[in-house]
Amino acid sequence: xxxxxxxxxxxxxxxxxxxxxxxxxxxxxxxxxxxxxxxxxxxxxxxxxxxxxxxxxxxxxxxxxxxxxxxxxxxxxxxxxxxxxxxxxxxxxxxxxxxxxxxxxxxxxxxxxxxxxxxxxxxxxxxxxxxxxxxxxxxxxxxxxxxxxxxxxxxxxxxxxxxxxxxxxxxxxxxxxxxxxx
Amino acid sequence: xxxxxxxxxxxxxxxxxxxxxxxxxxxxxxxxxxxxxxxxxxxxxxxxxxxxxxxxxxxxxxxxxxxxxxxxxxxxxxxxxxxxxxxxxxxxxxxxxxxxxxxxxxxxxxxxxxxxxxxxxxxxxxxxxxxxxxxxxxxxxxxxxxxxxxxxxxxxxxxxxxxxxxxxxxxxxxxxxxxxxx
Numbered sequence: 001x002x003x004x005x006x007x008x009x010x011x012x013x014x015x016x017x018x019x020x021x022x023x024x025x026x027x028x029x030x031x032x033x034x035x036x037x038x039x040x041x042x043x044x045x046x047x048x049x050x051x052x053x054x055x056x057x058x059x060x061x062x063x064x065x066x067x068x069x070x071x072x073x074x075x076x077x078x079x080x081x082x083x084x085x086x087x088x089x090x091x092x093x094x095x096x097x098x099x100x101x102x103x104x105x106x107x108x109x110x111x112x113x114x115x116x117x118x119x120x121x122x123x124x125x126x127x128x129x130x131x132x133x134x135x136x137x138x139x140x141x142x143x144x145x146x147x148x149x150x151x152x153x154x155x156x157x158x159x160x161x162x163x164x165x166x167x168x169x170x171x172x173x174x175x176x177x178x179x180x181x182x
Numbered sequence: 183x184x185x186x187x188x189x190x191x192x193x194x195x196x197x198x199x200x201x202x203x204x205x206x207x208x209x210x211x212x213x214x215x216x217x218x219x220x221x222x223x224x225x226x227x228x229x230x231x232x233x234x235x236x237x238x239x240x241x242x243x244x245x246x247x248x249x250x251x252x253x254x255x256x257x258x259x260x261x262x263x264x265x266x267x268x269x270x271x272x273x274x275x276x277x278x279x280x281x282x283x284x285x286x287x288x289x290x291x292x293x294x295x296x297x298x299x300x301x302x303x304x305x306x307x308x309x310x311x312x313x314x315x316x317x318x319x320x321x322x323x324x325x326x327x328x329x330x331x332x333x334x335x336x337x338x339x340x341x342x343x344x345x346x347x348x349x350x351x352x353x354x355x356x357x358x359x360x361x362x363x364x
Contacts (some may be wrong), residue, residue: 005193010220013190013197023245023315025275026260035186038192040261041225044298063205078208079222082291093207104358107286109264116226116265133205170244174356176286179262 011036042114046086047074047156049106049163050099052124055140056160058147059094062136066152072119072159073097087120095138097129106162108155109178117155121163121172143167154179193218224296227337228268229256231345232281235308237322241276244318248334249266254301254341255279257316269302269312277320279311285320288344290337291360292312299337303354325349336361 009016009031016029021037029038049072050057058070073094077086084101091099099122110116129138141147143164151157162175191198198211203219211220215262231254232239240252255276259268266283273281281304288301311320323329325346333339344357 005218008190008192008195010190010198011187013195015195016192036187039258041223042259042261042263043223044226062319074219077224077298079224080293081224081295083289084358085293095213096268104289106357107265109266111262111264111267114261116259174286176266 006038006040009034009036010038038118041112042116044077044083044086045074045115045117046077046083046090047072047090047117047119048087048099048101048122049119049159050097050122050124052089052127052140055142056146056163057091057095057097057129058123058139058141059131059135060132060137060139061152063134068136069150069152070147070156071152072156074117074119074156077136083118084120087118087122091122092132094135095129095134096132097138098125099123100125103172104174105172106155106159106175106177107159109176110155111178112181117159119155119159154182188220188222191216191218192220197356208362218237222296224298226259226265226268227256227297228259228265228272229254229299229301230269230273230281230304231282231341232277232279232302232306234309234322237324238328238345239273239279239306240276240323241313241317242319242321243334244313245316249292250318251332251334252329252338253334254338255264256299256301256338266301266302269300269304273304274314276314276317277295277311278314279320280307281305282307283302287354287355288337288341288357289357290340291347291358292337293360299341300342320351336364 001127012034014033077089102121105121106119166172194216196215211235255273257272284303287303
């Protein structure tokens with residue numbers, strides 16, 4: 001989070017004060033000139049567990065953090081889109097893949113970095129996938145091929161384990177969890 | 183959204199430029215002095231459908247927007263908390279109520295204002311509720327008592343209808359929807 005870097009008002013450029021506004025109960029970054037209150041908000045990351053013939057699509061990251069490690073296609077939700085569209089877009093950007101979005105499958109809270117990760121189940125519409133700009137490789141993996149020790153993020157590890165657990169049980173549910181700091 | 187008000191770098195106070203950073207595909211607010219990229223992100227609103235003996239807890243708003251209209255207890259998720267904790271906290275702040283949080287019940291996308299609303303099912307632990315600072319009244323309503331024409335927000339209307347529909351069917355599911363501009 002960039003709370004410590006919040007020094008100036010984005011609206012008028014005045015140096016901000018850090019105090020509790022009237023009617024609030026937490027200190028906020030308040031502009032003494034124009035009165036704007038600059039809230040810090042958690043961020044939403046959305047991705048896909050995209051399946052083709054029993055195997056799942058993973059991307060090897062071409063960017064930091066975790067360059068070279070494997071992840072589900074996912075990224076920051078943009079303004080003006082829905083969560084499902086963000087999942088579709090990120091899968092296309094990172095893996096050049098086209099998917100049909102199904103149900104929301106997992107919600108992973110990561111409060112120490114103020115992120116909420118949402119993963120949708122999805123199916124690939126074809127196998128014309130390829131690394132996007134932020135990926136080194138894209139590949140389908142069966143359960144016993146998943147590179148468990150080279151996964152980029154705990155939320156991806158959680159999501160994949162929940163997926164294979166549900167598949168074995170014959171019923172896909174919705175999984176909510178909270179990750180503690182490493 | 184305050185995209186138009188993003189004029190100055192929060193980090194160093196320099197006037198921002200609006201351009202596509204290297205490796206990106208959307209224009210962002212970029213600082214030509216310190217290099218910081220200021221992303222705009224959707225915001226998360228979290229609330230509760232809190233039940234006591236078949237009736238649901240609503241709050242009449244003491245603040246704008248929609249002052250005087252009825253809503254489910256809900257509000258902006260804060261940094262450093264989980265979605266479930268945000269639902270618990272907002273219910274306590276707006277209705278002085280203590281709840282046991284159950285499953286995530288609804289996800290409502292409102293892309294034209296870049297918000298994602300999450301509602302949890304919950305049960306009141308007792309009937310010691312009362313208006314918080316942002317509420318004029320707090321009250322339990324059965325289905326036929328809900329003030330449908332005085333509800334503050336479409337997401338609340340959607341969530342209440344889904345709740346009563348599920349209750350009639352005997353099975354509570356998870357509901358995802360997208361609201362269009364009014």
